[in-house]
Ligand SMILES: Cc1cc2nc3c(=O)[nH]c(=O)nc-3n(C[C@H](O)[C@H](O)[C@H](O)COP(=O)(O)OP(=O)(O)OC[C@H]3O[C@@H](n4cnc5c(N)ncnc54)[C@H](O)[C@@H]3O)c2cc1C
């Protein structure tokens with residue numbers, strides 16, 4: 435049996451922790467997917483955002499019209515966009531595998547890893563042992579359990595495969611109301627597909643501040659048919675080969691006809707194939723591996739990171755956790771912890787959304803005192819230039835300490851505009867310092883953030899600031 439200093443299961447964020455500092459470690463890297471590099475690169479963050487941008491261009495005539503510019507969207511070449519995107523991604527993935535396979539100290543195993551005991555892994559017919567094991571096995575699209583699904587499986591897609599389809603569907607039904615539903619609703623409707631989004635609850639993007647999700651719903655409803663509070667009861671094919679999606683709302687049945695259906699109802703963690711019982715690794719009922727802040731599992735010498743163990747299914751969090759594991763492997767006598775205090779997140783739909791910290795609903799629920807201000811894009815100089823409609827920044831702060839408690843943005847460049855607020859929260863900067871302790875370039879769009887901060891202060895000025 436081959437023995438290693440370190441075995442890493444999963445070639446996504448797990449792969450990136452094996453840097454040059456491990457040059458004198460004998461490392462095994464195990465990947466079960468024929469495609470190397472994990473979700474973000476191959477079927478997640480990166481290709482989706484590469485599709486979002488063409489969709490942004492396709493919807494831009496509406497915005498240009500407000501400015502007196504006559505643009506026309508005359509269609510797009512789906513196959514060309516797809517081939518351009520995956521032409522880059524597939525090459526990066528293949529190059530990454532090739533590079534790893536040529537590394538002197540890393541052996542790549544192709545196959546599914548499962549534990550035999552707390553230091554031994556089985557991969558197919560082979561067994562290997564390692565002094566330390568990192569589980570970075572990620573997550574996969576959750577399956578939908580609905581009668582008839584087997585018979586229409588050729589028309590049913592997830593985020594794993596819809597980006598590679600041959601033809602953009604004329605009509606698409608999206609099931610779900612989270613990140614993936616919101617991003618693909620924009621991609622497909624932007625490029626010209628008639629999209630119907632079916633959600634079982636009455637709120638889209640329910641983890642976001644309610645003002646933000648309500649506004650997202652209002653704006654996206656102009657481009658996508660929203661069907662809320664509807665539960666799928668069955669799917670079938672009609673005589674013309676279309677998928678017929680039947681739903682139920684308060685006992686009333688509805689039918690939708692489409693060329694394809696995208697299932698976006700959440701993700702399940704990849705832990706069951708690992709035979710964790712054999713190693714004694716503690717796992718929650720939903721498959722999330724339990725870790726502490728140092729990314730240690732319940733078993734000494736076994737770490738977990740990324741989607742399989744994190745509370746956040748986000749690449750920047752998986753990367754941060756990978757850095758923690760990396761440090762703790764290299765310097766076991768001075769371990770560090772992952773900082774999960776201010777995890778930001780963004781939805782790359784149109785409108786775009788970004789947020790960090792608490793929502794107003796959470797603060798109310800926790801009984802935390804707060805003050806709030808909302809600044810419309812339309813009321814700052816760059817927003818005038820854009821003739822903006824409907825986008826805003828909402829801030830929440832502690833009225834005593836002036837610490838920011840939450841920041842929520844809906845509108846163009848939201849994911850970029852929010853960065854100084856993430857920084858302020860992470861480094862403990864206070865509202866008056868962020869607002870007035872630095873220059874804000876005039877008349878940049880970032881003034882919408884500056885004005886939101888000033889709005890907080892103006893509306894809720896404590897005595898010491900009023901002086
Ligand atoms: C459509 C989509 C869009 C997204 N967009 C964003 C975004 O814009 N921003 C963002 O921050 N996040 C985004 N995410 C989330 C992000 O992709 C994930 O959080 C991140 O990729 C998780 O990385 P990971 O290393 O934990 O897992 P992965 O990258 O999934 O890697 C796990 C690897 O382990 C392999 N594996 C699993 N089990 C085994 C086993 N038993 N043996 C061997 N190998 C195994 C898998 O095949 C996989 O390659 C998106 C996700 C999706 C699906």
Ligand SMILES: NC(=O)c1ccc[n+]([C@@H]2O[C@H](COP(=O)([O-])OP(=O)(O)OC[C@H]3O[C@@H](n4cnc5c(N)ncnc54)[C@H](O)[C@@H]3O)[C@@H](O)[C@H]2O)c1
Pocket residue numbers: 578609610611612613614615617633634635638639666698699700701746747748779780781782
């Ligand atoms: N921009 C980003 O950072 C980004 C983009 C895409 C995905 N992601 C990550 O991937 C994760 C998965 O995305 P997602 O959109 O699949 O999940 P999600 O958790 O964001 O949303 C799932 C949605 O499906 C609905 N749902 C769940 N079960 C259902 C059922 N049986 N029938 C009908 N509806 C059902 C839920 O009500 C919810 O609206 C996200 O949580 C996010 O962390 C991030």
